[in-house]
Amino acid sequence: MRFLSSILLIFTALLATAARGASPIETSRHYLSGTDKDSDVRWDFMCTSGRNSGKWTKIKVPSCWETQGFGTYYYGWEEPENSTETGHYRHRFRAAKEWRGKSVSIVFEGSMTDTEVRINGKKAGATHEGGFYRFSYDISGLLDYGKTNTLEVSVKKCPANPSVYRAERQTDFWMFGGIYRPVYIEVKPTAHIESIAVDARADGSLSVRPYVNGCDDGQVSVYVESIDGKRISDTATGPTDSTISLRVPSASPWSQENPTLYRVVAELGKDGRTLHRVSEKTGFRTIEYRESDGFYLNGERIIFKGVNRHCFWPESGRTLSRRISLDDALLIKEMNMNAVRMSHYPPDKEFLEICDSVGLLVIDELCGWQKKYDTPTARRLARAVVERDRNHPSVIMWANGNEGGWNTDADADYAVYDLQKRPVIHPWERFNGTDTKHYPDYNYVVNSSIYDYDIYFPTEFMHGNFDGGAAASLSDFWEAMMKHRAPAGGFLWALLDEGLVRNDHHDSIDCRGSLAPDGIVGPYREKEASFYAIRDIWSPVKIASRKASDRLAVENHFMFTDLAQCRFTYRLTDLSMRPDGHFEEKTAYEGTAAAPSTKPGECRIIDLGLPSDWHKHDVLHLDVAGPDGRSIYTFSAPIDNAGHLQRRLGTASHRQAISLSEDSAHVYIRQGECTYTFDKATAMLAGVQTANGTISLCGGPAVATSANTPKGLNHYKSGDSYIVEPQFEEGQWLRWVFSPDEHPRLDYTFSVEGETDYIGIGFDYPEEKIEGMEWIGRGPYRVWKNRMEGTGFGCHSKRYNNTVTGESWDYPEFKGYHADCRAVTVNTAEGDISLIPSRPGLFFQMLNPQRAKADNNAGTYPSAPGTSIGFMHAIPPIGTRFQKPEQLGPAGQKNMQLNWTPISGSIHFIFHSK
Numbered sequence: 001m002r003f004l005s006s007i008l009l010i011f012t013a014l015l016a017t018a019a020r021g022a023s024p025i026e027t028s029r030h031y032l033s034g035t036d037k038d039s040d041v042r043w044d045f046m047c048t049s050g051r052n053s054g055k056w057t058k059i060k061v062p063s064c065w066e067t068q069g070f071g072t073y074y075y076g077w078e079e080p081e082n083s084t085e086t087g088h089y090r091h092r093f094r095a096a097k098e099w100r101g102k103s104v105s106i107v108f109e110g111s112m113t114d115t116e117v118r119i120n121g122k123k124a125g126a127t128h129e130g131g132f133y134r135f136s137y138d139i140s141g142l143l144d145y146g147k148t149n150t151l152e153v154s155v156k157k158c159p160a161n162p163s164v165y166r167a168e169r170q171t172d173f174w175m176f177g178g179i180y181r182p183v184y185i186e187v188k189p190t191a192h193i194e195s196i197a198v199d200a201r202a203d204g205s206l207s208v209r210p211y212v213n214g215c216d217d218g219q220v221s222v223y224v225e226s227i228d229g230k231r232i233s234d235t236a237t238g239p240t241d242s243t244i245s246l247r248v249p250s251a252s253p254w255s256q257e258n259p260t261l262y263r264v265v266a267e268l269g270k271d272g273r274t275l276h277r278v279s280e281k282t283g284f285r286t287i288e289y290r291e292s293d294g295f296y297l298n299g300e301r302i303i304f305k306g307v308n309r310h311c312f313w314p315e316s317g318r319t320l321s322r323r324i325s326l327d328d329a330l331l332i333k334e335m336n337m338n339a340v341r342m343s344h345y346p347p348d349k350e351f352l353e354i355c356d357s358v359g360l361l362v363i364d365e366l367c368g369w370q371k372k373y374d375t376p377t378a379r380r381l382a383r384a385v386v387e388r389d390r391n392h393p394s395v396i397m398w399a400n401g402n403e404g405g406w407n408t409d410a411d412a413d414y415a416v417y418d419l420q421k422r423p424v425i426h427p428w429e430r431f432n433g434t435d436t437k438h439y440p441d442y443n444y445v446v447n448s449s450i451y452d453y454d455i456y457f458p459t460e461f462m463h464g465n466f467d468g469g470a471a472a473s474l475s476d477f478w479e480a481m482m483k484h485r486a487p488a489g490g491f492l493w494a495l496l497d498e499g500l501v502r503n504d505h506h507d508s509i510d511c512r513g514s515l516a517p518d519g520i521v522g523p524y525r526e527k528e529a530s531f532y533a534i535r536d537i538w539s540p541v542k543i544a545s546r547k548a549s550d551r552l553a554v555e556n557h558f559m560f561t562d563l564a565q566c567r568f569t570y571r572l573t574d575l576s577m578r579p580d581g582h583f584e585e586k587t588a589y590e591g592t593a594a595a596p597s598t599k600p601g602e603c604r605i606i607d608l609g610l611p612s613d614w615h616k617h618d619v620l621h622l623d624v625a626g627p628d629g630r631s632i633y634t635f636s637a638p639i640d641n642a643g644h645l646q647r648r649l650g651t652a653s654h655r656q657a658i659s660l661s662e663d664s665a666h667v668y669i670r671q672g673e674c675t676y677t678f679d680k681a682t683a684m685l686a687g688v689q690t691a692n693g694t695i696s697l698c699g700g701p702a703v704a705t706s707a708n709t710p711k712g713l714n715h716y717k718s719g720d721s722y723i724v725e726p727q728f729e730e731g732q733w734l735r736w737v738f739s740p741d742e743h744p745r746l747d748y749t750f751s752v753e754g755e756t757d758y759i760g761i762g763f764d765y766p767e768e769k770i771e772g773m774e775w776i777g778r779g780p781y782r783v784w785k786n787r788m789e790g791t792g793f794g795c796h797s798k799r800y801n802n803t804v805t806g807e808s809w810d811y812p813e814f815k816g817y818h819a820d821c822r823a824v825t826v827n828t829a830e831g832d833i834s835l836i837p838s839r840p841g842l843f844f845q846m847l848n849p850q851r852a853k854a855d856n857n858a859g860t861y862p863s864a865p866g867t868s869i870g871f872m873h874a875i876p877p878i879g880t881r882f883q884k885p886e887q888l889g890p891a892g893q894k895n896m897q898l899n900w901t902p903i904s905g906s907i908h909f910i911f912h913s914k
Contacts, residue, residue, distance in 0.1 A: 025189065025267075025277050032093050032106075032151065033061040033183040036321035037313065044090035047071050051504060053085065061089070061183065064112075064176035064317035069503055071157065075512040076171045079158075087178055089153040093185075097146040103188045103213070104143060106151070107136040109181030109349065110318075113168065114156040120149055129164050129377060132345035132367050133384040136186070155179060166371035167405055171344070172515060173310060173369075174500055180319045181348060191215035192276040196266050197419040198391045202253040202286040202298040205245070206233075209419050210266055212240040218270040224248050225263045227281070232262070240268070243419070253298045254283025254393045256338045257560050257627075259359035261393070281356065283393030289423045291433050292453040294488050297361075297396070300559045300600075303482075304361065304457055304489030305538040306339030307332060307520065311347050314501045314509060314523040325351040328495065329358050331521060335531060336538040336632055341427070341459055341491045344369050344402045346385050355394035362394045363459070363491075365427070368405025378407035386417040396422060399459070403428040403438065427459035434488075439463060439882050442889035445477060449484040456481065457488035464493060464518050464530065465881035466852050467805035467813075468860035471520075471533030472878050473786040476889030478537060492520065492534070497806055499523035513854035514881070517806025526809040529781035533790030539633040541566065541624045548620035548637040550610040554595065555603045561627060563598035570608050571621040572639075575776055575795065577649050581825040581832040581912045583774050585795040588617050615639055619794055636793040638822070641840050645776070649823050650836045650908035655740040660715065660722050667715050669722055671738050674911050678736075683710030683726035685736075685763070692913040695830045699764030701734055701746055704865035704872065705756045708732050742908065743836075749904045755894035757863045759903060760845065762870020765828070767847055772799040773814070775824035775844060782816030783843070784862070786877035786891035791819060804852045815850070817843040817875045826869060831914040835871070838906035843872040859884045873903050 034041035045059035050071035059068050065087050066073050072083040095104070106124065108115065112131035117124040124137035143149055157177030159165045169175055191214035199207040210220040222244045224233040236246035252260040261281050268276040288296040295302040309328065311318050325348060332340055339361040346364055355362050366382050367373075373381060382400065389395050398414045400406045406426045415421050425431060428438045435452060437444065438460040448456055462477065464470035470492055481487055496519035499509040511517040520530050541563065542555040556563050572589040589611055598604040608622070622635040638645070656672035666686065667678040675689040684702075688695040710726035717723070724736040732750040739745070752759050779796035803813045818824075821844035825834045835844075848864035855861055859879020865872075874895040877885035885892035897903065 025274050027192075027278065028187045030185040030187070031182060032091060032185060033179065035182050037063070037316040037319040037324075038321050045070070046088045047085050048088070049085040050083070059089075061091075062180050062319050063178055064180045064319055065178040066176055067315060067317050067319070067501075067503065071177055073500070073502060073504065074175050075515060076169075076173055076175065079169065079175070083175075084156075084158040085177060086157070087155045089151075089155070089179065091151045092148050093151060095143040095145050095147065095149050099143070099187050100145040101190065102140070103138065103190055103192055104140045105136045105186045106139050106183065107134065107186055108179065108183050109134050111153075111155055111179045111181070112157060112177050113159040113164065115179075116154045118152040120144065121152075129159055129161050130367075130381045130384070131159075131168050133381050134349075134388050135384065153179065161374070161377060163372065163374040163377060167368040167373045167401075170371060171369035173344070174312070174317065174498060174512075174516070176317045180317065189276045191218065191268060191270070193220065193266055193268050193278045195387060196264070196278060196280060196391070197417070198264050198280055198282050199419040200251070200262075200264070200282050200284040200393070202284055204248045204251045204284060206248055206264070206284070207243050207245050207419060208264060208266060209243045210240060210268070212268060215268060215270060215275065216240060218268050218275065220244060221267045221269060222246060223265055224251070225265060227261055227263060248284065251284040254285040255298060255560055256359035256361055257558060259283065259357060259393075261356060280391045281353070282391050283356065285393050287396045287420070287422060289433070292455070292486055294455050294486050295396070295423070297559070302361065302488060302559075304339040304491060305337045306341055306361070306489065306491035307335075307337055307495045308341045308343040308460060308491050308493050309347070309495040310343065310498060311351070312496065312498050314499050317500065320348055322350045322354075326354050327525065329354045329360060331525060332360060332495070333358055333630070335520070335534045336540060337534070339363070339489070339491065341365065341399070343427075343460075343494070346389060349388065352389055352392045352394060356392050360394055361396050362392070363397045363399050363425070364389050364395045365399035366401050366410075368401030368407070370403045370405050372401055372405050372407040375407055375409040378410040379413050382410045382413050383417055386414055390418050390420065398422055398424045399427050400424055401426065425459070430454060439880070441883060441887040442473070442476060442480065442892070443887075445480045449480055452484070453486060455486045455488050456484045458490040460493040461490050462492050463880040463882055464520055465514060465806070465857060466517055466855055466860045467528070467849075468857070468878045469493070469880035470528070470530035471537060471787050471789060472530070472784055472880070473885070473888035473892050474534065475537050475789065476786070476891050480889070494518045495520055496525065497522045497809075511806060514852070514856060517852075518881070519806075522809035522811075524809070526811050528805060528811060529783070529787065529790055529813075531790070532781060533787050536633070536789040540626075541633040543622070543635050546637060547641070548639045550608050550614055551605050552608065552622075553603055554598065554606050556598045556600050558600045560600065563595045563604070565627040566595055566632075567625040567629075568593040568595055568606065568608070569623045569625070570610065572610065572614055572617040573619045573621065573794065575618040575645065577823060577834070579653070581774075581834045581910065583776055583795045583823065583825070585619070589614070618645060621792070621794070634792060638793055638820075638840070643838055643840065645822055646836050646838055646908075650745070650838075651742055658720070658722055658738050658740060660717070662715075667713065667724060669724065669736075669738050671744060673913070676736075676738075676744065678713060678724055680713050683713040688911050690831055690911050690913045693830060695828070695833065695911055696769065697763055697765050697833060700867065700870070701748060701761045701763065702867050703732060703748075703750050704758050704760045704762055704867060704870065705752050744909045746907045746909070748906070749902050751900060751902050752897040753900055755896055756874070757876040757894060758865055758872055759874040759895055759897065760843070760865065760870055760872030761905075762845060762865055762867025765826070765868045767868065769829045770800050770826060770847070771829060772797065772827040773824060773846055774827070775818060775821050777821035777824070777844065778819040779812075781812045783819045783875070784817070784878040785875050785895070786885060786888060788819060793820065802850055804850050807852050807854070813849065815847040817845055817872060819843055821871070829914075832912040834910035834912065836908040836910070837871050838908075842905070843875050845870045845872050857881050871905070871907060873905070
C-alpha cells in the first residue's frame, strides 16, 4: 500500500501543478479534447461509411470511432472492402488575445491514420501519415485572436501511403480509426526552447542539449531540482546550440528497484532576462551495451523479466487513461517483472511517465509489424519517437520495427536525436550483437547457451494463447537461458487478451478467435494462473526448499537490494474438517523475522524464530515484502508430509455397523446411513444411497491409463471388515475396504509402461450436478505438469464455472488438476462427497476443461482422462500457440513411470446428506 500511495501522491502533485497554470515564461497547454477515455468532450463528427455514416452528429474526443458506434470493426489483415471510411471532425474554440505575438501550436498525441488539419478553412500543414505518433502544426498565423476559431480535421482510416498501410494495418492486432489520443494547444514565447535532450548518468554527471527557436544569440541555463522543487545543483550555462554539462553529486541513481526522479530545468535568457523555461523529469542512470556480454544498468547486469504490452482497453480500443496505464504498470510489477516492450508501437506518454515512477525498463518501438515504412516515412517517424521519449529514464533501448518491419536506413537516426545513444535492436533478428529470436524451442535456447556469443534475449517467447505458454515451461526455459554466456532475459507474449467489446454484436467480447486471447491477464485485467506462476518464478526472493522448516535458505535475485531491507512475515495454521465436509484453516501463531544482510547473488539462512511447538501445526505460510512494502513472494508448505493429516481426517468419529447383501446383478454394502452398490457385470461402483437420496458417483474406479477391464467381482468378510475386489488380469489390483473404525477406503495398485499423458484413478459424476469444491492442498488455480508454480498450500474453495481461458474470464477456472490435494469435498446437488487420499503429492482432477471454440492449436489443449473426478499421480503438460509441450523442455515431456514401479494408493470416501 505504501508503494501505491507514493505513486498516487506523485501524480496528484503533478495535477495540482498543472491546475495552477504556467507563468508567462513557461509553456501553457489548453486542451481542445478530453484528456482520456473517461472525458466527455464532444466534437461535431461525420463518418463517411459503415455504421451511423453520412450524417453529422457528435463524438467523444479522444476515442476510436468504432467504439463510439461508427464505421467498421476489423482485425489486422482481415480488412473488409467497406472499411476505408473517413472521419470528418469539427470543433470551435476561442483563441485568447494574450496568445497574439506568441508561438502557438496545435498538438495531436495520436490519430489513425492520415490526418489533415484546417484552422478557419486553411490547411495547417501537410497531411500527417502515421497512426501512433505525436505531431503538431504551428498555427500562429491562422488564428483569429480574441475570437472563436474553427478547427476541422479529416482522418482517413486507410492510409494513402502503401508502406504505412503495410506497416501499421496489415498486422496481428485490432484496427481503429479516429483521433484516439488528446488534442491541445501549446503556447510559448516567440523565442523559446522547443525541447531538450538529457543524458543523466549514475555518477551524477548531466549533459543537456537544448533545441531553441527564435533566439540564436541567447544563453541557456540548466539546473536540477528534486521532485518537490528543491534545487540540488549549481547552474551551468552555455550557448543555445551547445551541449551543457554539470555534475549533481547528491543525485541518487535511478533503477527499477529505486526509481528516484529529478526535474531538469532549462531557461532561455538574453540580456539578463529569462525568455522561456522548460523542465523535464528524468533519472540519473547509466545504460551500457557490452559486446558478447550483456546490458548493464549502473554497472550491474540487466536480466529482463519482461512482457509485451499493447495499448488496449475492451470498451475504448486504443484510447486509454492514466488510471489504466498505472494499473497495467502495477500489474507488471506485481508479477515481479522489471521490463516491458512497447509492442508494436510507442505507447501513450503517460505510460512512460508511470514506468519512470514505478521502476520499469522499457523497449520503445517504432511500428512496422512485419513490413517496413518507406525510408522518408521511417526516418520522420523514428525522429518523432525519439524526440518525444528520449528523456525517460525507463526507456533503455529503441526497437526499429518488428519481425522484418525495420527500415535499416533509419537505424542510425536514433543516435542523431538521442543524446544517450541507446542501443537499437531489430526484434526477432540477430542484429547489432543481439539475438532476439521469437518463440525459440527449448533446444534452441540450450544450443545458444552452448555455442553463441551474441547477447541473448527473445523479445517474444512463451506465447500465451488461451491457457498455454506464458508460465508453462518458463522455469525450464529460464534455467537454460541463465546458462548463456551473454544472458539478458526475455519478454513474454503477451500482457493481456485483446478482447474488444463489440457494440455491434450485443456488447459481446471479441478476441477474434485464436488471434488475440494471448494474455497473462484478461481484457479487464482478470488474472490467469500464469500471472501468479510468473510471480513465483521471477521473484527476487527465492526459497529453494519445498518443505516447511524454522530455518530456510533464502536467495537474493535483486539487482541492487539487500534482503535485510525486506520484511518477512510468517503464519502457522491448523487445518480441520467439520462433520459436514467443510474445511477450516485457523491461524495459531504469526510473527516477523529479520533477514540477515544478503547481497544480490548471495544465499543465506534465515531463522524464522518459530515457537518450539511449530511442528505440531499443519501449514507454514511466509510472505516477503520488498522495501516499498509491496508483497513480492509467498511461500507455503505443509508441515507434515507423512500422511498424519489424511489419517486424522479419514478416521470415523464413531464405529459404524456394516452389512452385506447381494442379488443376481449387484452387491450392496451398508455402512452407517449409506449403502454402496456395486455392479457385478462391470465390477464398478454403481451408486451410493444416503439417508436423503442417491448420489450418482459411479463408473469407477477406472484406471486412467489402462483399458484393462475387470473380469469379475469378488467380495468377502475379513474380521470386522468387508472387502469388495474387482478381478483383473495381471498388473492391476483394486480393493474396497469397509471397516467400522474408518470411512470406506479404496486401495489400488497398477503398473504403467511407456510414455503416457496422465496416470491416475477416477470416477464418473454428472457435471450438471456439481456445484463447487473445497479442498486442502495447493490452489486456488489449476496446474499443468510444466506450470506447477503460483499456488499456495492451505484451504481453498470455488464455485462451479465452465470458464474457457481466453474466451471467458471467470477465474480461477473450476475445471482441471489441483496440486498436492490432501482432502477434497465436492459440493453437489445430491449431497457433498469428501475424498481423502492416503499420500501427499496427488493431483485432484475436477472434470475436464472445455476446449476453446477457436482453439485449433496443437499445444494448447492437452489430452484428458475419460473420468469426471479422480486423483492423478501424473498430469499432462501444456504447449503454446506455436509449440507442442515436448518442444518446451524437460517438464513438457510425456510422463514415464520410474523403473515401471507400481502405482499404489488409498482413498477414503465420505458421503454427506443434503
